[in-house]
Amino acid sequence: MTSEPFGDLIDRCRAAEEDLVRRWRADVAASLRGRISEIELDKELREILDAVLSSMSAADGADTRSSAYGEVRALLVDLSRGRALQGFSPRETAISVFALKKAVRESVGVGPEFTAFSDVIDELGLFTFETYTKAREEVISNQAEQLLELATPVVKLWQGVVALPLVGTLDSARAQVVMEKLLQTLVDTGSEYAIIDITGVPAVDTQVAQHLLKTIVAARLMGAECIISGIRPQIAQTIVALGIEFGDIATKATLADALLLALGRIGVDVTAEMSKRGL
Amino acid sequence: MERLPILKIGQMLLVSIQVDLRDDMVVALQEDLADRIVETGARGVVIDITALDIVDSFTGRMLATMAALSRVLDADTVVVGMRPAVAITLVELGLSLDGIKTALDVERGMRLLSLAGGSAR
DSSP: OOOGGGTTHHHHHHHTHHHHHHHHHHHHHHHHTTSSOHHHHHHHHHHHHHHHHHHHHHSSSSOTTSGGGHHHHHHHHHHHHHHHHTTOOHHHHHHHHHHHHHHHHHHTOOOTTHHHHHHHHHHHHHHHHHHHHHHHHHHHHHHHHHHHHHTOOOEEEETTEEEEEEESOOOHHHHHHHHHHHHHHHHHHTOSEEEEEEEEOSOOOHHHHHHHHHHHHHHHHTTOEEEEEOOOHHHHHHHHHHTOOOTTOEEOSSHHHHHHHHHHHHTOOHHHHHHHTTO | OOOOOEEEETTEEEEEOOSOOOHHHHHHHHHHHHHHHHHHTOSEEEEEOTTOOOOOHHHHHHHHHHHHHHHHTTOEEEEEOOOHHHHHHHHHTTOOOTTOEEESSHHHHHHHHHHHHHHHO
16 A cells, blocks of 8 residues: 555555664764653654654655645644754754654665655755744744833833933834833823933944934923933943034933932932931 | 914913814914914913824924024923924924923923023013
């Protein structure tokens, strides 16, 4: 009942299944260096081998996109996704499939029908690799999204004073998010002073400065004043070297200085406030 | 034609823009404002744009013109209640409205004007 292109290869594989799986597992395990347990691997590979052999006997030819290979594809998707999420390299993932060829060659032997078998395995290997890359891209885009979410907390320092501690590099997309969040917070809290703290920004170039200036001008249009704080010595050097002009925008070395400036402008008497709250 | 109301509160005039602005309304508003400042001898103008959610360069220039107009007639102008999206749009359009005072809401705007006016008189 074997289909034409593979001859009796499938039957011979079935007969030598134990030996085949043992060789295959040994090769794969060597490349994975013990990061997946033997038992787990054994189960995984047996499932795949079984699916591959039954698909080959069911299918008319070597077209791995046909429905006969559906089960194999599903198993390989699981395998490559799992590998991608666990942080295995592309080579370590692809070898799980390609090592089957070597195992078959050694335990069953090479016949004229081996070429057709080899083609199928190549196709399946490529499919695995494709899925692996897709899974990796998903991981990356998820992380980028999470980064954007966690990157912009606006904190209230005092009645009428909010602070925006910036951490990490500011690109256009992030700057836009930061800008909108800050301006919205100004409206929501009715704050007249915003302190933008750039202690956590590793480098300030003309683009970052441009984003900062735009945010500050927009805040001014809404009737709020911005103070830039946390300018480190090297950053100050870069700003001067690049010829960036902050004009009449208040800049302070530390967040503490900026807060004092804001409190002074609002006219807050800190000692009076403390005694009022019984501190 | 529909005209925007200009309210007198003490020594100040309050223009509250509550509807979508058409260009002819803007021109009429400028004329009315100049008339009212002369008529009442107001020392300050508060322009409330809280309800304005779409701006273009014409609206931006309108604000600048009204401020310049009031200044010539010896009245300070404060633009209040600008929305974040509007502010971002104006900045992207390159209109930073230099020389115009701004405040977060009408109350703060009026306080700002009375502070500035108090020292002048």
